[in-house]
Amino acid sequence: MDFINTLDTTNLFRIEADQVCVDYNGTVALYDASLKLKSGSICGLVGMNGAGKSTFFKALMGFVRPSMGSIRINGQAVRKAQREQAVAYVPQSEGIDSSFPVSVWDVVMMGRYGAMNLFRIPRESDRKAVWHALERVELTDLRKRPIGALSGGQRKRAFLARAIAQRASVLLLDEPFSGVDVRTEKLMSQLFLQFRNEGRTILVSTHDLSHVRDFCDLVVLINKTVLAYGETSEIFTNENLTMTFGGLSQDLLYRQMSSEDFSE
Amino acid sequence: MIELLIQASTGPFSFLLDPLSHEFMRRALLVSALVGGVCGLLSCYMTLKGWALMGDAVSHAVMPGVVVSYALGLPFSVGAFVFGVGSVALIGFIKQKSRVKEDTVIGLVFTGFFALGLVLVSKIKSNIDLMHILFGSPLGISGSDVQQTLFITFLVISILLIFRRDLMLYCFDATHARSIGINTTFLHYLLLSVLSLAAVAGLQTVGIILVVSMLITPGATAYLLTDRFDRMNILAILSSSLSSVLGVYISYWSDIETGGSIVLVQTLIFLFAFLFAPRYGILKSGSYF
Incomplete structure (x- = not known):
C-alpha cells in the first residue's frame, strides 16, 4: 500500500467545497457549488461542456480563487494542500504535446x-x-x-x-476513458479500487455516462452549480440527466444508456 | 606549445590558425561561439514552448533600447533588456484589454518598437552604425562589448541551468507544474527575461533582423535528432556554436557578411537534419511521397 501525503486517512473529508462561486471578469462559471467527498471515494463529475467541470477542477487546484465560499482539501486551505502536492491532475491525452x-x-x-x-x-x-x-x-x-x-x-x-x-491523496482525472484500450481500462478499474482502499479520493470529470456507472460509486451532476449528488444508482435518473444536459441531448443520452444495457 | 602553434601555422592546417593571429578574429570567434551556445540552449525552450514568434518580437523590440543606451552612454544591454521586457508586458496588456488576437498584437507591438528604434537612430546624433545593429558586426566587437557578452552569457546559462527542470516541466505541462505549487507566472517572466537577454547577446553577432534564427533554428534541428530533452540541449548548443564558428571563418575566408553566413550555416545544418535525421528525417520516414 502506498504512503500518501496526509496525516489521517480515516473519516477525513478529502474535498470540502462549501457554496463555491467562481466568476471570470463578471461572467459566472460556477455558483453555490457544495460538495463533500470522504477519503476513499470514487466520484464522477458529470456535465456538459461549459458546465463548470474544468472551473471546478481549477478551483480545487488553486488556479482560480472562489469569489465566494470556501474550499478545503484534507481539511487544509488549497494553497497548503498545493504545497504538500496533495492534489494530482491527470490530463486528457489531447491536452499534452505528445511530441515533447x-x-x-x-x-x-x-x-x-x-x-x-x-x-x-x-x-x-x-x-x-x-x-x-x-x-x-x-x-x-x-x-x-x-x-x-x-x-x-x-x-x-x-x-x-x-x-x-x-x-497525491486527491486525483483529478480529465476525461480518462477517451481513447483507452481494453487492457488499460481493466487496469484502471483495478487501480481505482486500490486507490479507494488506500484512502485516495478520485474525482473523474467526464460526459461518458456508461463509464461513470461502471467506475464511480458517487456522482455529481453539475450545470454551473451542483444539481444532484449522491450514489450513482440513485442519481442517474432520467429527470436528473435531463436537468444536467438540457432537453435537447436527452434523446442521445437515452440511446447511449440503453444501448449499454443491451450489450450487457 | 608555442612551437607547436608555429609549426601548425605553416603546416596543412594553417588556414584554420592564420585568422587567430588577429585580435578581432579571436574576439569574434569567442563571442560568436558563446552567444551561439547560449541562444542554442534557449532555442530548445522556444521551439518546445512554441514561442518562435515571441522570439522574433522581442529581438526586434530591443532596437530602441540599444539606441537609447548608446545615446545615454549606458551598456547597450541595459536599454535593450528594458525594451525587450517592456514589449512583452505591452503585448500581454493589449491582449488582455482588447479583442485583438494574440499574433496580431505581437506583430503590431514589435513593428511599432522597431520603427521607434529606426526613428531614434535617425534623430539622435551619435556614432551608432545602423547597419551594425541590424546585421551585427562580430568582427568589429569592442573589448567592453566582449565583457558584456561574457556577463550576459554567464547569467543566462546560470538561470537556464538552475531552472532547467522547472522550465522543461513548464513547457511540457504547465498545469501539473502549477498544481504542485511551482510558480508558473514566475517561470513565464523568467523565460521572457532570459529571451530578452539572449536576443541582446545575439544581435551583436548576427544583428537584430536575423537573431530570431539563433533563437529557434538550433532547437528545431536538435528536435529532429533526438527524443531526449538533455540530448536536445546538448545538440542545440553544439550545432549553434559550430554554426557560429564556421560562419565567422567562412566570412573571413570569402569576405562575405558575417551574420548572414552564420545563419546560413545554421539553416544548412537544419536542412541536413531535415533530410537525414535517423528517425525524423524525411528520407528515413519516407514522408517525401
Missing part, C-alpha cells in the same frame, strides 16, 4: 518534483517511487520510450503513474 522529447520515466519523475530541492535532482527514494509507480501501471518495460511513442492508453497510464509517484 521526454521519456515515460521523465514524465513519472515529474510527479516527484514538488518533493525535490530547487535543482530537482532525484534521490534514490525518488527513483524508487517512480519505479514502483511504473510497476503499478505495468509500464516498467516501456520506461525508456519517448512519451510520443506510446498508445493513448499507455500514455494515460503514464500520467496515472505520475500521480502515484506524487503520492
Whole structure:
C-alpha cells in the first residue's frame, strides 16, 4: 500500500467545497457549488461542456480563487494542500504535446518534483517511487520510450503513474476513458479500487455516462452549480440527466444508456 | 606549445590558425561561439514552448533600447533588456484589454518598437552604425562589448541551468507544474527575461533582423535528432556554436557578411537534419511521397 501525503486517512473529508462561486471578469462559471467527498471515494463529475467541470477542477487546484465560499482539501486551505502536492491532475491525452522529447520515466519523475530541492535532482527514494509507480501501471518495460511513442492508453497510464509517484491523496482525472484500450481500462478499474482502499479520493470529470456507472460509486451532476449528488444508482435518473444536459441531448443520452444495457 | 602553434601555422592546417593571429578574429570567434551556445540552449525552450514568434518580437523590440543606451552612454544591454521586457508586458496588456488576437498584437507591438528604434537612430546624433545593429558586426566587437557578452552569457546559462527542470516541466505541462505549487507566472517572466537577454547577446553577432534564427533554428534541428530533452540541449548548443564558428571563418575566408553566413550555416545544418535525421528525417520516414 502506498504512503500518501496526509496525516489521517480515516473519516477525513478529502474535498470540502462549501457554496463555491467562481466568476471570470463578471461572467459566472460556477455558483453555490457544495460538495463533500470522504477519503476513499470514487466520484464522477458529470456535465456538459461549459458546465463548470474544468472551473471546478481549477478551483480545487488553486488556479482560480472562489469569489465566494470556501474550499478545503484534507481539511487544509488549497494553497497548503498545493504545497504538500496533495492534489494530482491527470490530463486528457489531447491536452499534452505528445511530441515533447521526454521519456515515460521523465514524465513519472515529474510527479516527484514538488518533493525535490530547487535543482530537482532525484534521490534514490525518488527513483524508487517512480519505479514502483511504473510497476503499478505495468509500464516498467516501456520506461525508456519517448512519451510520443506510446498508445493513448499507455500514455494515460503514464500520467496515472505520475500521480502515484506524487503520492497525491486527491486525483483529478480529465476525461480518462477517451481513447483507452481494453487492457488499460481493466487496469484502471483495478487501480481505482486500490486507490479507494488506500484512502485516495478520485474525482473523474467526464460526459461518458456508461463509464461513470461502471467506475464511480458517487456522482455529481453539475450545470454551473451542483444539481444532484449522491450514489450513482440513485442519481442517474432520467429527470436528473435531463436537468444536467438540457432537453435537447436527452434523446442521445437515452440511446447511449440503453444501448449499454443491451450489450450487457 | 608555442612551437607547436608555429609549426601548425605553416603546416596543412594553417588556414584554420592564420585568422587567430588577429585580435578581432579571436574576439569574434569567442563571442560568436558563446552567444551561439547560449541562444542554442534557449532555442530548445522556444521551439518546445512554441514561442518562435515571441522570439522574433522581442529581438526586434530591443532596437530602441540599444539606441537609447548608446545615446545615454549606458551598456547597450541595459536599454535593450528594458525594451525587450517592456514589449512583452505591452503585448500581454493589449491582449488582455482588447479583442485583438494574440499574433496580431505581437506583430503590431514589435513593428511599432522597431520603427521607434529606426526613428531614434535617425534623430539622435551619435556614432551608432545602423547597419551594425541590424546585421551585427562580430568582427568589429569592442573589448567592453566582449565583457558584456561574457556577463550576459554567464547569467543566462546560470538561470537556464538552475531552472532547467522547472522550465522543461513548464513547457511540457504547465498545469501539473502549477498544481504542485511551482510558480508558473514566475517561470513565464523568467523565460521572457532570459529571451530578452539572449536576443541582446545575439544581435551583436548576427544583428537584430536575423537573431530570431539563433533563437529557434538550433532547437528545431536538435528536435529532429533526438527524443531526449538533455540530448536536445546538448545538440542545440553544439550545432549553434559550430554554426557560429564556421560562419565567422567562412566570412573571413570569402569576405562575405558575417551574420548572414552564420545563419546560413545554421539553416544548412537544419536542412541536413531535415533530410537525414535517423528517425525524423524525411528520407528515413519516407514522408517525401
